[in-house]
Every structure is written in structure tokens, then in C-alpha cells.
Amino acid sequence: LPAGLAQWFPALEVLDVSGTGLTEMGTELLSLPCLHTLLAKNNRLGGPGSLPKGLEQAPLARSLRVLNLSGNRFSEVPPALLQLRGLRSLSLGGNRLHGIPPDIQELHSLEFLYLGGNFITAIPPELAKLPSLRYLVLCDNKIQSIPPQLAQLHSLRSLSLHNNLLTYLPREILNLVHLDELSLRGNPLVVRFVRDLTYNPPSLQELAGRTIKTRNVPYAPSDLPESLVRYLSLASNCPNPKCGGVYFDSCVRQIKFVDFCGKYRLPLMHYLCSPECSSPFSSASQSSTSQSESDSEDEASVAAHRMQKVLLG
């Protein structure tokens, strides 16, 4: 960046240095008091010094709303970037990112996040702590699963997941009631219900724990070693309301297919306490021989119909 930038243009609000071969952006940025949009796409940024030190104290940390760093060489989200607390729109498309830092949640004003075209393999659940996030683009990455917590993104309107390595989606995705755009093509989504053959029967400890919880056997911390008291506190409730059971480590993963607006079937992952249990939404329990695709589940299809437009395949 040219020296003296802030002196010559103190009122600068929009700075576009895209396609200029920049390898770093220096301290000149720190003196710009009014900058709200910084476009620096298609450069050679990504090494140390791409963003200046001392960003946290600079006016930029509060004034910057839009930052576009797409088409650069970032292999990780620079920690300095997470100081830009006023940021509403961030693009790091077409870089070399392998992951998303959990501290992304610091950008609490973020509404638009573009991370398409990287090498991201997993999504941290902390991403779901961004309360204003409306547009999330994760296409063209190497993502294998979506954390169910992502359903807490209540403001989400658009979710782009095409061209990844997803085999199923979490059932909770149906809770995203404002979602009107979802792209899933180019994922190896399972089309057949494959029973989880690696279900390990519960251990004796687990069976004892389940009994204590479901029968409300009273116990006090003085009755048990601390490790077992802790173990008992980690019980998860079986989602089947008719079951009322709990499980600890041993659960069945089951994929059920939801008919999506009459268009195609989406494989959604359910967790249950045992193979005999059934998910809350089906009317009859799945028998162990039932390998065929399940029919639409009433409550789930209502949720699915809420999604007006789904782009897939």
C-alpha cells in the first residue's frame, strides 16, 4: 500500500486494491479512520504480515464492514482478522484454507461468510454462535460432515454446500426455518439406507448407568467414586419420546430419508439408544430386517416444506 495513504485520503471509505500483486498490507491501513470496505482479492496475500500488527487498537477494527480477500494464498484465517469486530461481510473464497478457527465466533456482527473453494475438511460448532449469519458459503471444499449445532444459526437464509464430501446431513438441518436456498449437488449422499453394522452392544457399565437413570435409583456423591458420578451426569436422552431411555457412549446411528418437497430424498442422521428404538417421527419402529428406504415422516416433511427452494443435483 502506498505510504501516506491516510494522509492523502483521510476520508477514505472504500479501498479496492484487487489484482495488484500485493503480498502484504501494512500499517497504512491502521491510520484510515473511516474505512468500511476493503477489497483485496486476487493478490498474493497469505504470508505473515498480510494484515498489519496492532489491528485491534486501530479504528479499522470498528469501522470495517466488508472485507474481501478471495483469490489469495491464505492457508489459515489470520488471527488478526478476528479483531475486526464490526465486520459484516467476509470473503476468503479461493484460498488454501484447511480449516475454520473456532474463534470465528468473535466476528459477532458477521452476516455474510464466503469460504468456497478451499480445502476445508470440517466445520467447528462455534460457527453456529454467529447470531446474525444469513449467508454461508462452503461449496467446493472437502467437508465430510455438518455439525448439528449449525441448526442454531436462526438467521440463516442461504447455505451453499455443493461439491463436498457429505454422505448425510444432520436431522437438525430441518430446524433452519428461514433457509430458502440450499445447494447439495456434488456430494456423495447415500441413497440407500445402510444399517450401521458397527453397532457395539453397550458395556456393563453403560447398562448399569442406564438402569440407574431410567429407574431413578437414588445416589449421592459419597456413594460412588467421582469418575462414576461424572459418568452418570453425561447421560443423553433418547430422542424417541416413547422410549424415555438414556444412552452414554453406545448409540445407534441411523440414516432416515426425508422426502424433500416431493423432489428427492435427503439422508438425515438420527441417534437412538438402541436398534429396537425408533426415531420420534416414525409411526412404527424400524425392524432390524427393514433395509428399504423409509417413507416420508410427517413432522419432518412439514419442516421440509418450509424450505421453499432447494437446489440439488
Add this chain to the structure above:
Amino acid sequence: MEQPVQTETWKAQSLEELVRILHQIFAEDKVSVDEVQALMESYESNPEEWLQYAKKEQTHTLYFRYTRNLVDNGNGKFNLMILCWGEGHGSSIHDHTDSHCFMKILQGNLKETLFEWPEKKGNGEMTKKSERVLRENQCAYINDSIGLHRVENISHTEPAVSLHLYSPPFNTCNTFDQRTGHKHKVTMTFYSQFGERTVC
């Protein structure tokens, strides 16, 4: 549109002239596909002339979602529209409801993947025929006898804008699931018409 007629070599100097010549061509009984394609290609994209139609959803200052914007309705003979493609945006695989479809790139690049029609009782992955990347000012042509296609902006840094001519006009088509060949009828709407935002 049937067999080629005496084709002229048009050169559209502006978007307005392009529209004017299209009206002239389509006023005839017979229209040549090659002539229209050459005309569309001859127009050198000038953003000043079409920016008013390239409406992006007022979501974010810089992000296009996919929008369809009607430019001219060709006295009922054709629809001319501008499509805006945000970074990473693509269409479903779709047909063209027995109409002719011309697609010219005004800005950026679009990848076109051609597919075979699925078998009647489609139950397998659809067959890709070919793919290519269309550059600025190029004009592609497709109709149902050629096949189906998916159009995508594969850039993560640049939005794309394209100019489409459909004749006869249509507002429904079928989209196809690549994994199974199953089709689904959809109705298309315009985000804006003649430069004005349409409220649905």
C-alpha cells in the same frame, strides 16, 4: 425457426441496437439460429448499457444471488433477460420447454455442462456429454433436441452476468436430479422487469 434463410451479418453496436435488430429478425416468418447467435456474439458487452438490469439482491453490497431480470419481451416472440450469478452460483440441470435458448456472457465466465436426457424411468446417475467454459462475449445455443445443461459460475472471486434469449418465451421448465434423473417442474420468475424490481 426452421431451415436457414438468407442470413445477414449483423453488428450490434449497443444493447439498444441489439434489441432493435432482434425485433427486426423476429418480425419475419422464418428466423435463422445461426443469424441470431452471430448477432448476439457481435454485441460487445458494455456494462454501462446493462448495469441497470443486472439487479443484485439487496442483501449485501457486493454479493449477487442468482437473479433473472427481464430486458425485453420481444412482442411476445422472445424474451430477452439478464441473469446475475454470484460467486459459486449454479443452476440445476434443466430443459428448455421446446424453445430455443441463446446465452451470451456479458461479464465473467460460465461453465456449461451438457447432459443426455435420462431414460424414461430414470434411476441412475445422469450421463455427462461434455463441458466447456464460456468466456466474455461468447454466445452458446441449446434446445431440447441437443440435450440438457447445467450452467455454473465456478469462480470464487468474480460474479458473472449473462444475456439470454428464449424463443418462444417460457416460464416453466423441468429440473433434473443428477443422481437419479428424476425431473421436477419449476416455475421461473423475474427479479426485475425492464429495470424495475418486481414484487412477487
